[in-house]
Amino acid sequence: MPTTTECRVCAGTVREFFDFGRQPLSDAFRLPDSTDEEFFFRLAVGACDACTMVQLMEEVPRERMFHEDYPYLSSGSAGMRNHFEAVAKRFLTSELTGEDPFTVEIGCNDGVMLKTIADAGQRHLGVEPSGGVADIAASLGVDVRKDFFEEETAARIIDRSGHADVVFSANTFCHIPYIGSVLRGVEALLSPRGVFVFEDPYFGDIVDKTSYDQVYDEHFFLFTVTSVRTMASRFGLELVDVERIPVHGGELRYTLARAGAREPSAAVAAMLAEEAERGLASQETLRGFGESVRRSRERLLALLRRLRAEGRRVVGYGATAKSATVVNFCGIDEGLIEFVTDTTPAKQGRLTPGGHIPVRGPEAFSDPYPDYALLFAWNHSEEIMAKERAFRDSGGHWIGYVPEVRVL
Ligand code: SAH
Numbered sequence: 001m002p003t004t005t006e007c008r009v010c011a012g013t014v015r016e017f018f019d020f021g022r023q024p025l026s027d028a029f030r031l032p033d034s035t036d037e038e039f040f041f042r043l044a045v046g047a048c049d050a051c052t053m054v055q056l057m058e059e060v061p062r063e064r065m066f067h068e069d070y071p072y073l074s075s076g077s078a079g080m081r082n083h084f085e086a087v088a089k090r091f092l093t094s095e096l097t098g099e100d101p102f103t104v105e106i107g108c109n110d111g112v113m114l115k116t117i118a119d120a121g122q123r124h125l126g127v128e129p130s131g132g133v134a135d136i137a138a139s140l141g142v143d144v145r146k147d148f149f150e151e152e153t154a155a156r157i158i159d160r161s162g163h164a165d166v167v168f169s170a171n172t173f174c175h176i177p178y179i180g181s182v183l184r185g186v187e188a189l190l191s192p193r194g195v196f197v198f199e200d201p202y203f204g205d206i207v208d209k210t211s212y213d214q215v216y217d218e219h220f221f222l223f224t225v226t227s228v229r230t231m232a233s234r235f236g237l238e239l240v241d242v243e244r245i246p247v248h249g250g251e252l253r254y255t256l257a258r259a260g261a262r263e264p265s266a267a268v269a270a271m272l273a274e275e276a277e278r279g280l281a282s283q284e285t286l287r288g289f290g291e292s293v294r295r296s297r298e299r300l301l302a303l304l305r306r307l308r309a310e311g312r313r314v315v316g317y318g319a320t321a322k323s324a325t326v327v328n329f330c331g332i333d334e335g336l337i338e339f340v341t342d343t344t345p346a347k348q349g350r351l352t353p354g355g356h357i358p359v360r361g362p363e364a365f366s367d368p369y370p371d372y373a374l375l376f377a378w379n380h381s382e383e384i385m386a387k388e389r390a391f392r393d394s395g396g397h398w399i400g401y402v403p404e405v406r407v408l
């Protein structure tokens with residue numbers, strides 16, 4: 001078990017700071033009668049000595065994660081639908097007001113963001129390797145290229161459609177270990193004043209909230225402002241803006257431009273200072289995170305075991321990719337959680353990866369309501385609490401584990 005590896009950004013030494021052990025693919029929901037051997041890998045995170053980038057110690061081959069049957073649908077929550085509509089509208093009134101603007105999205109999934117750009121009649125292209133979700137985007141009138149974005153993809157897009165005013169990527173850029181190839185591609189693809197805007201979970205929030213379930217196969221990098229700024233500068237790009245966004249439990253939206261093309265905003269300097277002051281990349285912070293993760297596991301297991309001993313029914317709410325880390329790191333099984341309810345058709349009737357807990361549709365949740373529901377989709381808690389008032393009215397209780405294990 002090597003505890004160092006080579007940084008995917010700068011080739012420096014990445015030192016491991018936490019090992020979650022053997023983990024399955026977070027989005028590989030199994031058919032109950034499947035006899036296929038399940039894929040496992042060692043999920044561990046480290047930070048680079050040189051550039052501070054937090055990253056996984058082992059890479060999962062991309063075709064194992066992103067393929068025809070990739071089940072995640074970006075439109076699966078009203079909150080995210082609204083968020084991406086707002087993102088698109090903001091681009092339409094800011095970056096996309098010139099003559100015949102062109103937008104490229106890396107990882108457009110079911111077209112949740114690009115649909116608004118397409119409806120505005122503007123040129124756009126979604127690059128999306130997962131065939132099933134790409135087909136949904138295409139059916140909505142979104143132009144899609146079924147492919148992994150990397151340097152060669154960018155070259156082909158330039159040949160065909162020219163340079164892009166906006167390259168956008170949400171919850172995808174951090175999924176890509178071959179980040180140098182992507183950044184060379186983006187740098188080539190951007191028009192002189194074009195911007196690369198990406199949104200991903202913020203490591204600062206992960207540490208603050210002990211939201212260790214943000215660590216799983218698909219989340220290869222956990223970005224900070226400090227590490228992103230250094231990374232951008234290695235590829236002729238510059239971090240010119242950063243914004244906190246409240247989705248998915250705490251994310252940052254980073255804006256990169258060609259070096260020297262735009263003046264960096266005050267927010268960049270402010271966030272850099274904040275990260276330095278709190279020691280976000282320090283050994284102490286990383287060690288403290290590991291201790292909080294272990295404590296969280298102990299408390300969650302103690303609570304679930306107590307409820308089982310008392311004969312309570314507990315189900316999981318939201319068969320999230322994130323929950324694979326919780327279920328498998330804590331060793332939660334069908335004895336502790338009866339089933340997990342989820343609205344995604346491609347997950348229903350299947351078993352969760354690793355833990356093999358059955359996934360059922362929303363109708364199973366109220367038939368009859370359980371005593372407790374463990375909120376795996378905690379990042380959508382407002383939307384879910386509002387939708388499921390009848391659960392609480394029936395005497396049911398929510399269990400949360402971010403930022404700490406508690407009955408809500
Ligand atoms: N942007 C959406 C999708 C996030 S899921 C949202 O925020 O909800 C991540 C998506 O990235 C998946 O649909 C996956 O197929 C896609 N993806 C993974 N690697 C990619 C790559 N190299 N280029 C483009 N898309 C990629």
Ligand code: TYD
Pocket residue numbers: 072076077078317318319320321322323341342343344347377379380383384387
């Ligand atoms: P999400 O937290 O967005 O992402 P990830 O899988 O990357 O961790 O996943 C939310 C999951 O929860 C998705 O499978 C849909 C499901 N869900 C429900 O079942 N009901 C709901 O009301 C909402 C908002 C989501």
Ligand code: ZN
Pocket residue numbers: 007008009010011012013048049050051052053
């Ligand atoms: Zn590095």
